Amino acid sequence: MSDNRSFREWSRIFVASSLWVPIIAIVLGLVCGALVMWIGGYNAFEAYGALFDKVFGSKYDIGETVRTITPLLFTGLSVGFAFRAGLFNIGADGQFIMGMTGATLIGIKIDFLPWIVHAPLTLVGGMLIGGLWGALAGYLKSSRGVNEVISCIMLNWIALYLSNYLIRTLVLKPGTQRSELIRDSASMSIRWLSSFMENARMDWGIVVGLICTSLFYIVLWRTKQGYELRAVGFNPEAARFSGINVPKNMLKSMMIAGMFAGIGGVFEVLGVFHYQVISAASAGYGFDGIAVALLGGNHPVGILLSSILFGVLTYGSAGMNFSASVPTEIVRIVIGCIIFFVASQGLIQMLYKPFMARREAKRKEAA
Amino acid sequence: MGQAVPVVELKGITKRFPGIVANDSISLDLRQGEIHALLGENGAGKSTLMSILFGLYQPDEGEIRINGNKETIDGPGKAIKLGIGMVHQHFKLVQNFTVAENIVLGIEPRRGMAIDYRRANDRVRQLSEQYGLKVDPEVKIEEITVGMQQRVEILKTLYRGAEILIFDEPTAVLTVQEIQELIRILRSLAAEGKSIILITHKLKEIMEVSDRVTVIRRGKVVDTLATAETNESELAEKMVGRRVSFEMETQRCEPGGVLVRIDKLTCQGAGKGKNILEEISMHIRAGEIYGLAGVDGNGQKELVEAIAGLRPIHSGSVRLGDSDLTQAGVRERMAAGMAQIPEDRQKHGLxxxxxxxxxxxxxxxxxxxxxxxxxxxxxxxxxxxxxxxxxxxxxxxxxxxxxxxxxxxxxxxxxxxxxxxxEPRLLIAVQPTRGLDIGAIEFVHERLMQAKNEGKAILLVSYELDELYKLSDRIAVINEGRIMGELEREDVSDEKLGLMMAGHRINGTNKAEVRHERQPEF
Structure with a gap:
């Protein structure tokens, strides 16, 4: 593999061993956001205060924050999983869209099943279509040697327009730019919880997300399949020498990654909107997923925590706008800065190394 | 020269790392024009010491004198200014730059704003003639051999005006011929008045090239000796701290029946053209170490891959015991009892x-x-x-x-x-002691002998003839993807092996000769 070295460098950025890096990156990101606000003449304290007020202000807001977190968690898991097997799944976006489309079609077109069958069937259907979309990139990589980054980016666009086409021709609600509503029998919303949470859009997504987070861990670190995937991710050559089928594992990892993203898309339709719109551009969850996986160090717990952080920032930004009249884009700047600082680990280590060294010296003196 | 001030004097150098004292009050002096070997096992502290001299680390205690003046070397820049050059074990060259570009990198001759390439090339040519270091300044690094890359590294230090050269394990990556060339270069550098520190754990080279030896064990100097007044086993003993056996008592337990049958194995190369392996046949018996000699790059790697199932076989067969594994995958072959110690342990083995x-x-x-x-x-x-x-x-x-x-x-x-x-039936060991120190080599050899005595068949591929002599029951030689012949250990001589490695067939126990004489069948 000729790109092995650059991959190593990438992996060092992604699989952060130190907990300090993400924490300091978050703080620095918030500071940078504050700086930008200060330059723009806004009160940063007020703005951040408003952000957290918005998130924890009411039951409705808490519920909606969870709703914002869910897709980020799924795409984060998707990117993280592929990365553990040595692949950069930049195509979570397309897989997410395919999951949505699958859910929309199955959720609308099938009308004779009871909830207990229809909802899970729709979930599995969307998941498989997302997985297939990931497997497509995995297949191109493993059998034709096509770089997965290139094929994923192309598949993202194909997914977007294919999805628009399918909605327009099969399930369009006349006179609108969106699909019909899915059948109630396919809905994944939790009504009683929604009414308890002041009508926030609550669904089973976060529950399935947590299950997937644990599956992520169990598959990778507790099964032989996961052992193979990780071996391929760290050193495909050594994996090959020990009899592991490397192409097959690449295919599998992309398929599983696609399934994670696909489930994310499924809940966006079945749990949140109940319909899918014809859109000119994707919602970008897949790309946010890269950031989530990056900050989370590709570890399931890390991914969960970082999806919560990004979800909180994203949802809270509306509050910032409302009560401190700070434009919501500021939050994108904060997120951008956090990613920048995580990616430039060296910079952060420069900041905290002196502290560590001093502490080390003190310990030595004491000893 | 004897009375002159040493060019380098290290006095009581101590360097501690968390949990370990890498250098413990080490003193060393280097005289002008001498080749001073620094001998020690992996992890003995040789590299740390030289990193201190080159300014990569700061010593915790002790002082460094260069030409009699006390100096603080706070970085490689300072070291270079003091005339110290280091040839690293892992070359630090830009692959897609030319030889000359690499050599002048950082201090390029300029004409106005532009680099004066012609002057750079001329200067490199002049240096290369002066010291007998053959390089072509205008080819790219990626196109030249490892031995030549090393010469570029040496020229790099000379271009920067180095009078004191440190070589870190310079022979680790070289072939036998390249080592001879390097030794010649070292001698000529010393003759030109350069002073050389040679870090190594290979005794043979030390005996051949150095004037004095300093042995380091666990961060401490054990002794400094004149090479002429010592011998390999004394040095080995000082380095390891106990007696080392060079000869293996070879209990030649009688090998059993043939376990591994490789017949007329042929593999095609990447492009069209001639086959990379041509009708290779070898039968390895249980309880036998079958050595494969040859110059690096003559098909050893491909043969091992073909046997292990990592490379498609065009024709011929690989059989282990009763099972035909010619078309089997890696996993299947492992299950049938194959095991491999790959040549590149970090890339392929771990x-x-x-x-x-x-x-x-x-x-x-x-x-x-x-x-x-x-x-x-x-x-x-x-x-x-x-x-x-x-x-x-x-x-x-x-x-x-x-x-x-x-x-x-x-x-x-x-x-x-x-x-x-x-518990494999066939163990393929490729360069199993590459880059290891004496203690570890001994260990590996013992284990291989033990495995043989347990009745395993072992295919030992090595570029070091000493290793093959010491362990093998039979030795075959490969040249350009063909077996040149096969010798019982009693019949082996340097001369015969040398001829076969150069591509001559020799009468041996192999049927290759017979086949050679047969009329081609159409």
Whole structure:
């Protein structure tokens, strides 16, 4: 593999061993956001205060924050999983869209099943279509040697327009730019919880997300399949020498990654909107997923925590706008800065190394 | 020259790292025009000491004098200014730059704003003639051999005006011929008045080229001797700290029946043209070490890959016992009883980011004992690793640390432990002692002999004839993808092997000769 070295460098950025890096990156990101606000003449304290007020202000807001977190968690898991097997799944976006489309079609077109069958069937259907979309990139990589980054980016666009086409021709609600509503029998919303949470859009997504987070861990670190995937991710050559089928594992990892993203898309339709719109551009969850996986160090717990952080920032930004009249884009700047600082680990280590060294010296003196 | 001030004087250098004293009050002097060898096992502190001299580390105690003046070397820049140059073990060259571009990098001759390439090339040519270092300044680094890359590294230091040259394990990556060339270069540099420090753990080279030797063990100087007044076994003893046997008492237990049959194995190369392996035949008996000699790059790598199932076989067959494995995959061959100690242990044998325990099951994790129904039995994997580490003396800070943190010798021991405990019938060992120190080499050799005595068939591929002499029952020679002949150990001589390695067929026990004389059938 000729790109092995650059991959190593990438992996060092992604699989952060130190907990300090993400924490300091978050703080620095918030500071940078504050700086930008200060330059723009806004009160940063007020703005951040408003952000957290918005998130924890009411039951409705808490519920909606969870709703914002869910897709980020799924795409984060998707990117993280592929990365553990040595692949950069930049195509979570397309897989997410395919999951949505699958859910929309199955959720609308099938009308004779009871909830207990229809909802899970729709979930599995969307998941498989997302997985297939990931497997497509995995297949191109493993059998034709096509770089997965290139094929994923192309598949993202194909997914977007294919999805628009399918909605327009099969399930369009006349006179609108969106699909019909899915059948109630396919809905994944939790009504009683929604009414308890002041009508926030609550669904089973976060529950399935947590299950997937644990599956992520169990598959990778507790099964032989996961052992193979990780071996391929760290050193495909050594994996090959020990009899592991490397192409097959690449295919599998992309398929599983696609399934994670696909489930994310499924809940966006079945749990949140109940319909899918014809859109000119994707919602970008897949790309946010890269950031989530990056900050989370590709570890399931890390991914969960970082999806919560990004979800909180994203949802809270509306509050910032409302009560401190700070434009919501500021939050994108904060997120951008956090990613920048995580990616430039060296910079952060420069900041905290002196502290560590001093502490080390003190310990030595004491000893 | 004897009375002159030493060009380098290290006095009481001490360097501590967390948990270890890498250099413990080391003193050393280097005279002008001498080749001074620094001998020690891996991890003895040689590299640390030289890194201090080159300004990469600061000593905790002690002083450095260059030409009699006390100096603080706070970085490589300062070291270069003082006329110290270092030729690293892993070359630091820009692959897609030319030789001359690499040499002048950082201090390019300029004409206005532009680099004066013609002057750079001329200067490089002049230097290369002056010291007899043959290089072509205008070819790219990626196109030249490793030996030539090393010469570029040497020229780089000379271009920067180095009077004191440090060589870190310079022969580790070279072929036999290239080593001879290097030794010639070292001598001519010394004759030109350069002073040389040679870091190595290879005794032969020291005896051949150095004037004095300083032996370091566990961060301390054991002794400094004049090379003329010592011998290999004395040096080995000082380095390891105990007596070392060079001769293996060869209990030649009678080999059993033929276990491995490789017949007329042919593999095609990447492009069209001639085959990369041509009708290779070898029969290896149980309880036999079958040595394969040859100059690096004559098809050894491809042959091993073909036998192990990593390269498609065009024609011919590979059989182990009763089973025909010609078309079998890697996993299937392993199940049939094949094991391999790959040449590049870090690239092919280990997953460096995996824990030691995970690496210990890399070729066996699929077994039921390491977990049923697709799950991993962590407890058993750890128990297995602890047992292997104990039995094969793999030293690490625990079985949960990443393999990356182990020394080369311990990494190799881990692979050997892993492969031998799988109880293979055929063990393919490629350069099993490459880059290891004497203690570890001895260990590896003992284990191979033990495996042989247990009745395993062993295919030993090595570029070091000494190793083949010491271990093999029979030695075959490969040249340009063909077997040149096969000799019983009693019949082996340097001369015969040399001829065969150069591509001449020799009468041996091989049928190759017979085939050669047969009329081609159409």
């Amino acid at each position: 997953v460096l980011d995996f824990a030691v325990s995970e690496n210990m099951v890399l070729t066996a994790y699929a077994d039921d004992r390491f977990g049923k129904r697709g799950f991993l039995n962590d407890k058993e994997i750890r128990r297995h690793a602890v047992r292997l580490a104990h039995e094969f003396d793999v030293r690490s800070a625990g079985i949960q640390v990443p393999m990356r943190s182990l020394s080369g010798g311990n990494q190799q021991k881990a692979i050997i432990a892993r492969e031998l405990t799988r």
